[in-house]
Amino acid sequence: MSSRSRLRIVSIAHPATSSEAGRLRYRHLAARPDVDLHLVMPEVWKEFGRTITAPPADDGFPVHRLPIRLSEAGPMKWYLHFYPALHRLLHELDPDVIHLWEEPWSIVALQAQLLRGRAALVLEVDQNILKRLPPPFETIRKYVLGRTDHILSRSPEATRVVQARGYSGPVTPIGYGVDLATFTPAGDGAHRSAGATLRLGYVGRLVPEKGLDDALEALARSRSAATLSILGEGPHEAHLRRRVAELGLGERVTIQGWAPPAEVAAFLRGLDALLLLTRTTDAVREQFGRVIIEAQACAIPVIGSSCGAIPDVVGDGGWIVPERDPAALSALIDTLSGEPGELAARGKAARANVLRRFTYDAVALAIETACRAADQARSSAHVGRPQSLQTSC
Numbered sequence: 001m002s003s004r005s006r007l008r009i010v011s012i013a014h015p016a017t018s019s020e021a022g023r024l025r026y027r028h029l030a031a032r033p034d035v036d037l038h039l040v041m042p043e044v045w046k047e048f049g050r051t052i053t054a055p056p057a058d059d060g061f062p063v064h065r066l067p068i069r070l071s072e073a074g075p076m077k078w079y080l081h082f083y084p085a086l087h088r089l090l091h092e093l094d095p096d097v098i099h100l101w102e103e104p105w106s107i108v109a110l111q112a113q114l115l116r117g118r119a120a121l122v123l124e125v126d127q128n129i130l131k132r133l134p135p136p137f138e139t140i141r142k143y144v145l146g147r148t149d150h151i152l153s154r155s156p157e158a159t160r161v162v163q164a165r166g167y168s169g170p171v172t173p174i175g176y177g178v179d180l181a182t183f184t185p186a187g188d189g190a191h192r193s194a195g196a197t198l199r200l201g202y203v204g205r206l207v208p209e210k211g212l213d214d215a216l217e218a219l220a221r222s223r224s225a226a227t228l229s230i231l232g233e234g235p236h237e238a239h240l241r242r243r244v245a246e247l248g249l250g251e252r253v254t255i256q257g258w259a260p261p262a263e264v265a266a267f268l269r270g271l272d273a274l275l276l277l278t279r280t281t282d283a284v285r286e287q288f289g290r291v292i293i294e295a296q297a298c299a300i301p302v303i304g305s306s307c308g309a310i311p312d313v314v315g316d317g318g319w320i321v322p323e324r325d326p327a328a329l330s331a332l333i334d335t336l337s338g339e340p341g342e343l344a345a346r347g348k349a350a351r352a353n354v355l356r357r358f359t360y361d362a363v364a365l366a367i368e369t370a371c372r373a374a375d376q377a378r379s380s381a382h383v384g385r386p387q388s389l390q391t392s393c
Contacts, residue, residue, distance in 0.1 A: 005034075006034050006035060007375060009036070010095040010098050011038070011040065012108060015101055017042050020261065021290065023039075023055070028360040029367055031364075038064060039059070039061070039063045041054055041066075042054065042065070042067075042068045042071065043066060043067055045068075064089060067083070068082065070107070079103060090116070091117075094119075096375045097121075097122055098119045103126070104148070105133055105140050105141035120374035123144070123148045124152040125162055126287045128285050129283070130160070141165050142166045145165055145167040148167060151171045154174060154175070154309065155288070159171050170370075172366055175313070176358060177358055177359055177360035178296075183268070196340070198226035198227070198336055200215070200229070200272065201229045201268065201275065202228070203231045206234030207235060208239075209278060211279050214279075215228055215277055216240070216244060216249060218326040219333070221330040222333045229253075229256075231256055231264065237255065272336070273303050274303070277307075277323070278304075278323075279323050280307050292318075293313065295350070296353055297354045301318040301350045302319075303320075303321065304320050313358075315357075316353065317350025317353040318346055
C-alpha cells in the first residue's frame, strides 16, 4: 500500500481529447482534496471523420498528451489504439489506481492491465448490448474483466454485459455530468404562454437510429402547429430534408449544422421540449443520451423513446413514448400543445433531476469512491497473502 497521503489516480481516456465535456469531469476530480490525478489522453484523435488535436495544458493538474498507434485501423476502429510511452509513464508515476474510460475489449485496456504493476484497475463501461466479439477482442474482454478490481457502470444493462462476460466484483453506478455554467435556464418571463406554438427540438447526429423520421411523421399527423428545430449533421440529412418536403412540413421544420456548446445551450433554451427518439437495433441501444441532461440543465423537459437508458436518465423531467411509434408521439404533442403548465412543471423537475444526479461533482465522487474502494481492497488482499507470495511495491 502506498505511503503517500493522497490517492494517486492515473485516468486513461480518449474522450478527454474529443470533447470539452470529456475533460470537465477531471477538473472536478482533481479538485478533490485527497486525490492526486494524472490524466492520459491521445495528443491527436480521429472520430466521425474529424481529426482532433488535444487542447493546451491549462487544466490545473498534470495532463499527459501522448502519441498513440493504430488510431483508426481495422474494423474495431477506436478500440485498436495504444500508447507506446505508457510503460515509462506508469513506471514514473507509480499510481495507486489506474482508471480507464475505455471498453474492456480495447487494446489500451489490455495494455493497462499488463502494465498495471501494483495499481488497482477501475474500468468505466458504457456498452449495453451483449454480443460476441470477433477474435481477439472477446478473449481480451474476458482477460481484462477477470482481473478488474471495480466497475463504474453507465447503466444496469452495461452492468449485465460485463457480468455476462466474467466480471464478478463490485459495481458503482456513474452518469455523465453537465456544465452548469453553460447549460443554464432562461431568465424569468421566458415560459411559454397559452396558445403559443409548441417548439420541439433535436440535437445530435443525423442518422436513422435517432428516430427523426418518427418525429416528422408525428408532426405530419398532429392537429397542432408544433414546430421542430434540428441541430446536427450526419449522413441522414438529405433523406430528412426530402421527407420534410414530402410531408409538407417546410414551414415547420428547420435543420442547421453543429454549433459550439454556448450556442447549443441557447438553442435548447428556445425550445419547449427536446426529442430523443432513439431506435433499438442489433448495434444500437442508447447508452445514456448526454443531450438529455444538457436540455434538462436548461430546465427544458425531454420527450424520449423507451430505448436503452433514456427512461432512466429522463426520470420525471419529461415523458417516454414507445420506440417507432409516431402515433403515440403525435398524441403527446397534441396534449402538450394545450398544457403550458405541464411543460413548466416538467421543466422544473428536469432541472432538479440534473442537480440531483448529473453534476460533475457527482461524477467525480463516483470515480473517487470506486478508486478508493479498489485501492483498499487490493491493498488488503496484498497484505493478507503469505510473505512468499507477496510482490514488491
